[in-house]
Amino acid sequence: MKLAKFLFFICLTFLILNCKENNQKQLKKQHKKNNNQQEMLVEKIIDTILIDGIANEKTWKKSSWHPINQVWLGEQVDSSDFTGRYKLSWSKEALYVLAEIKDDFLVDKIKNPLERWWDDDCVEIFIDEDNSGGNHQFNHNAFAYHIGLNGDVVDLDAKDTPRLFNNHIDSKMTIGRSNTSIWEFKIYLFSDTYSLKGDQTALNLFSNKKIGFAIAYCDNDKSELRENFFGSVIIDGDDKNRGWIDANIFGILKLKN
Numbered sequence: 655m656k657l658a659k660f661l662f663f664i665c666l667t668f669l670i671l672n673c674k675e676n677n678q679k680q681l682k683k684q685h686k687k688n689n690n691q692q693e694m695l696v697e698k699i700i701d702t703i704l705i706d707g708i709a710n711e712k713t714w715k716k717s718s719w720h721p722i723n724q725v726w727l728g729e730q731v732d733s734s735d736f737t738g739r740y741k742l743s744w745s746k747e748a749l750y751v752l753a754e755i756k757d758d759f760l761v762d763k764i765k766n767p768l769e770r771w772w773d774d775d776c777v778e779i780f781i782d783e784d785n786s787g788g789n790h791q792f793n794h795n796a797f798a799y800h801i802g803l804n805g806d807v808v809d810l811d812a813k814d815t816p817r818l819f820n821n822h823i824d825s826k827m828t829i830g831r832s833n834t835s836i837w838e839f840k841i842y843l844f845s846d847t848y849s850l851k852g853d854q855t856a857l858n859l860f861s862n863k864k865i866g867f868a869i870a871y872c873d874n875d876k877s878e879l880r881e882n883f884f885g886s887v888i889i890d891g892d893d894k895n896r897g898w899i900d901a902n903i904f905g906i907l908k909l910k911n
Contacts, residue, residue, distance in 0.1 A: 692905075693864070693906045694720070694742070694906065694908070695908050696742045696743060696744055696749075696910060697717070697744075697910050697911075698909070698910065698911050699711075699713045699745050699750065700712055700716065703750050703838070705824045705826050705838045706828075706838065707826035707827055707828030707836050707837065707838050708828065708838075709752050709836055713750075714752050717742065717743055717752070719740070719754075720739060722738030722740060722871055722885065724886065724889070725882070725883075726883040726884065726889065726894040727880070727883035727894065728882030731873075734758060735758050736756060736758075736882065737755075737756045738753065738756070738871050739754050740752060740753045740754070740869050740886065742867075742907065745859070746859055747859070748841055748842050748856070748859070749781075749840075749843065749859065749865065750838070751839040751869065752836070752837070752838055752839075753777055753836075753839070753869065753871075754834060754835075755777070755834070755835045756832065756834045756835075757833055757871075758833050758875065759874075760775050760829075760835070761775045762804065768808060768818070771800045771808045771816070772800060772880055773872070773879050773880045774874060775803060775871075775872060775874055776800045776802045776872045777800075777801045777837055777869065778798060778800050778801070778869070778870040778871070778872060779799045779801065779823070779841065779868075779870075780796065780866070780869070780870075780897050781841065781843065781865065781866065781867060782795070782797075782865065783844060783857065783865060784845070784864075784866075785864040785865055785866045785906055786866075787902040788901055788902065789899060789900060790899065791810070791814070791898070792813070792814055793812050794844070795901060796866060796901035796904070797809050797819070797822070798897055801837070803827060805820070805826070805827070806820060807822060807823045811850060822842050822844070824839070825839045842856035843856055843857045843859065843865070845857060859909060860909065862908065862909065862910075864908050864909075865909070866901050866904035866905070867904055867905055868887045868897055868904045870883060870885035870886065870897065871883070871884050883895060887904065
């Protein structure tokens with residue numbers, strides 16, 4: 655009798671694990687990119703980019719601006735309250751992002767970076783290294799990095815616990831005139847098998863590689879909670895705050911020499 659129960663338990667465990675694996679594969683097969691998004695070509699750097707928040711490199715002068723103008727949460731605001739735009743480039747070792755944010759109030763009131771990080775002003779960068787799409791809420795199929803004003807990088811781990819991923823992104827933010835801040839990011843990419851306790855070596859990038867990508871800004875002027883959330887991609891439906899769960903809503907970058 656005990657042997658029968660043991661065998662039943664083994665079979666049940668196998669079925670559950672096999673079903674979970676098949677569900678993940680099915681998600682990949684059913685993956686369809688947001689039809690609103692087109693591939694964005696990203697040209698390789700033409701000089702060394704220093705992450706200093708100044709952005710005076712030839713690469714940035716040559717690159718085009720793209721808007722952060724989609725309302726994901728909250729409501730449309732006047733340009734004196736918020737405007738955002740960004741540029742992109744890449745090298746063998748990293749993806750580079752330059753963001754220009756105009757925000758009339760910068761808020762950094764929550765001292766613990768692992769508590770309600772989304773209720774302070776921050777840039778959020780979404781990365782799907784292999785552009786596979788799908789759910790990434792409890793795994794590292796994709797990342798939703800929140801970069802605070804002080805440079806801390808927060809995302810959830812596979813156990814739904816907030817963690818610092820400061821080794822994934824080098825960043826610097828400087829504040830200029832007219833409430834305008836310049837953010838520079840050097841983002842290292844990791845595969846969907848990434849583990850906090852595993853190898854921390856980033857992947858090499860190459861021409862024609864496709865990456866799922868979006869960038870957003872959490873805007874809080876004087877409230878207890880985040881007031882607005884502005885993103886770079888169009889998201890269909892009423893629930894537009896899905897980037898931290900669903901990589902299907904990301905745009906697509908194609909790296910170009």
